[in-house]
Amino acid sequence: MNDAPAILVRDLHKAYGAVEAVRGLDFEVARGEVFGLLGPNGAGKTTTVEILEGYRERTAGIVSVLGMDPGQRPAALRRRVGIVLQSCGMYRHLTVREALEHWAALYPRPRDVEDTIALAGLEEKAGERTRRLSGGQLRRLDFALALVGDPELIFLDEPTTGFDPAARRAAWDTVRRLQGLGKTVLLTTHYLDEAQALCDRVAIVKHGRALAVGAPAELGVGTASRYRVAWRGDDGELQERETDDPTGLLHQLTSAALARGERLEDLAVTRPSLEDVYLELTAEEAGDVPAAGAGEGTGAR
Amino acid sequence: MNDALALTWRQYRLERRMFWRNPSAAFFNFLLPLLFLALFGAIFAGSQDDLDVIVPGIAGMSVMSTTFVALAMNVTFLREQGVLKRLRGTPLPSGAYLGALALHAVTNTALQIALVVTAGRLFFGIGWPPLPFELLVFTVAGVVCFAALGVALAHAIPNFDSAPAYVNAIFLPVVVVSGVFYDAESAPAFLADIAQALPLTHLVDGLSASMVTGAPLGDHLSDLAVIALWAAAGIALAVRGWRWEVDRA
Numbered sequence: 001m002n003d004a005p006a007i008l009v010r011d012l013h014k015a016y017g018a019v020e021a022v023r024g025l026d027f028e029v030a031r032g033e034v035f036g037l038l039g040p041n042g043a044g045k046t047t048t049v050e051i052l053e054g055y056r057e058r059t060a061g062i063v064s065v066l067g068m069d070p071g072q073r074p075a076a077l078r079r080r081v082g083i084v085l086q087s088c089g090m091y092r093h094l095t096v097r098e099a100l101e102h103w104a105a106l107y108p109r110p111r112d113v114e115d116t117i118a119l120a121g122l123e124e125k126a127g128e129r130t131r132r133l134s135g136g137q138l139r140r141l142d143f144a145l146a147l148v149g150d151p152e153l154i155f156l157d158e159p160t161t162g163f164d165p166a167a168r169r170a171a172w173d174t175v176r177r178l179q180g181l182g183k184t185v186l187l188t189t190h191y192l193d194e195a196q197a198l199c200d201r202v203a204i205v206k207h208g209r210a211l212a213v214g215a216p217a218e219l220g221v222g223t224a225s226r227y228r229v230a231w232r233g234d235d236g237e238l239q240e241r242e243t244d245d246p247t248g249l250l251h252q253l254t255s256a257a258l259a260r261g262e263r264l265e266d267l268a269v270t271r272p273s274l275e276d277v278y279l280e281l282t283a284e285e286a287g288d289v290p291a292a293g294a295g296e297g298t299g300a301r
Numbered sequence: 302m303n304d305a306l307a308l309t310w311r312q313y314r315l316e317r318r319m320f321w322r323n324p325s326a327a328f329f330n331f332l333l334p335l336l337f338l339a340l341f342g343a344i345f346a347g348s349q350d351d352l353d354v355i356v357p358g359i360a361g362m363s364v365m366s367t368t369f370v371a372l373a374m375n376v377t378f379l380r381e382q383g384v385l386k387r388l389r390g391t392p393l394p395s396g397a398y399l400g401a402l403a404l405h406a407v408t409n410t411a412l413q414i415a416l417v418v419t420a421g422r423l424f425f426g427i428g429w430p431p432l433p434f435e436l437l438v439f440t441v442a443g444v445v446c447f448a449a450l451g452v453a454l455a456h457a458i459p460n461f462d463s464a465p466a467y468v469n470a471i472f473l474p475v476v477v478v479s480g481v482f483y484d485a486e487s488a489p490a491f492l493a494d495i496a497q498a499l500p501l502t503h504l505v506d507g508l509s510a511s512m513v514t515g516a517p518l519g520d521h522l523s524d525l526a527v528i529a530l531w532a533a534a535g536i537a538l539a540v541r542g543w544r545w546e547v548d549r550a
Contacts, residue, residue: 053390055546075392083390089382093322094315102315106308106391129322145387 004067006031006153006184007052012061014047014208021047023208025061029201031152034175034185036199038192040282044208045188046086049157052186053083066153079108082151084142086158092131096122096141099130100148107149119177120144121170136167143174154178156187160194172197192275204281211281219277229253232265305397312393312401317408330371330409334363335416341482342425349426356421357512358481360414361505364443365476367409370468372402372451377464380455386546403448410444418512431515438518439507442528446500449535456542475501500531 007029014022022044029035037045050056051063054070054077063070068077090099097113104110111119117126120140125133130141139159146154156175160168175198178185189195195202196216203210204219212219227246231253233239243249246269257264321327338359345351379385388398414436421427430436458467476482478492479501488496496502503524510516518525 055386055389075394078390078392081390083387085383085386085390087383088387089379089384090387091315091319091384093319098318102311103391105311106393108392149391 003031005029005064006033006066007035007186008062008064009048009052010062012048012051012063013059014044014051014056015059021208022051022058025203025205025208025210027203027210027213029184029186031184032179032182033200034179034187034198036195036202037186037188037205038190038195038199038202038278039188039205040190043205045205046157047208048205049155049186049188053081053155054078079149080152082146082149082154084146084154084156084159086161088142090130090138090141090145093129095127095129096133096144097126099141100144103145104148109150111148111150113148116144116148119147119174121174136163139163139167139171143171147178151183153184153186156185158188158190160189160191168194192278204278206282212277217271228270229268230270231267234262238266305394308393309397309400309404312398313404316401316405320405320409326371326374329374330367331413334359334366334413335420337362338417338420342420352421352425353427353513354480354484354509355482356417356425356427357509358505360417360508360512361443361479361501362476362481363413363417364410364440364504365447365472365501367413368406368444369447369451369454370472371409372406372448373454373458373468374461374464375402376452376455377458378461380544381461381547383546389545406448407444410440414440421512427513430512432511432517435511435518435521436508438525439504439511439521439528442507442525442532443500443504446504446528446532446535449532449539450500453535453538453542456538456544460547475499478502480505498527500528503527 005028007027009025009027012022012025013020025044025048027035037043037048039045047056051058052065052070054073057071066077066080068074070077094102096117100113100116104113104116114126117123120143122137122140122144125137130138133141143159146156159175160171163171172194175185175187179198185198187194187198199216201213201215202219203213205211227244228240228242229246229249230238230240241249250269253264253267320330338356341355341359342352345355376385389395418430418436422429454467454471458464478488478496479499480486480488480496481501486493507521507524507528510518510521
């Protein structure tokens, strides 16, 4: 293996007529990394992923997937990539097993079909026609079809939207197992907890631009490197202070309280969560109403 | 290349299997013309002149239903469902997929023609085709022409709910005008003129020559030419308009 990134995106632009869905996006995904594109509906996530998958042509910019240009749709690339689209039908009159056997035959070195069925949690439905599957089971079939070719790189476009909590957990487990197998995963999501739970790194995307890129735990650093210290004051009100040096602040607070012979109720020290960063970053552009409205119709599908 | 051929074959076998599992599609594409043959055969029983018209007429209708109707409906459905988009993300070559669809349509047509010919021999007093090669030529020309037109029509159909309306709005009038159920020469002049412009009329003429009258291929080159013109237009439209997914609104 080499050190070249699995995915490289430089100054990517995509316009649908006058509407710019992607406006200068930059990010890289290392091999073996689970990378998330996190953002609200209409941010340009799906457009970006579909350019990387070879479904759409970019308007401008550089894109490389496993060292190839997906815009050329090389067959060598399609053999090494697995795709879970946002919503996508399947032949209705095949059984789950038949569908996977057929898909496996399309790839040079497929996974074992029964293993794949188990990986997706479809053992009990293997002999069922796909038209009799529930929505959640069809989504698992999407996973299985994307994985049966044993791809190095897997695209997951909003893999858990519409799932109940148990199904989400199961999908997360599948992604973690892929990570354990050394696969590279690019997923899009508008769920913060999903990004936090699964992703090694995320790009927060809005209006077709990356507002921040980094590990979920570190993302606060650039924008809000402060710790947040909260406690209940003498008057019973909840106090909150942000600081780069929580040690000093805590020392002041605790020694003052001890001197007064009081307790500091509800004392807490927190780092900004991904959610805080996300809200902060996306709120900055909240006034940008026209662009948000225009983006809604294009990136949402 | 071997790979592409192997994948074409696999996809073709999958299409065959799925076809028989979908009884309504199998009925409309396959059994409806046979039902018409049985009905009109019963109505015209005793009049050999009429039977000589209806059997090749139904053969022509069969070609159109197994290709034009089947492909227009199928492609619209698969595109709307996103199956085409999903396939596009796999290593299956486009040519292998379209080749498999074409082979599937050819198989249905061949089966259908064999059934109609056999029924003509057994029940309707028509011998085995006197000119089997001519029958083959016209069947192949008809398949190419109507398969291309069916795919081209699929591009114009906005969604699957409206597909039966679009398809039948074309299929049924064309079948009636083109002289499937009667001798086109006995129709009023304005209908006959329209019929002369339509490919099915000429396909039925050619099938009639090869199955009943035994008129040699040389006498029917103009029929082939009309079918070829429609085929060329159909192929151009089918290729230009091809989409793997529903266009964004």
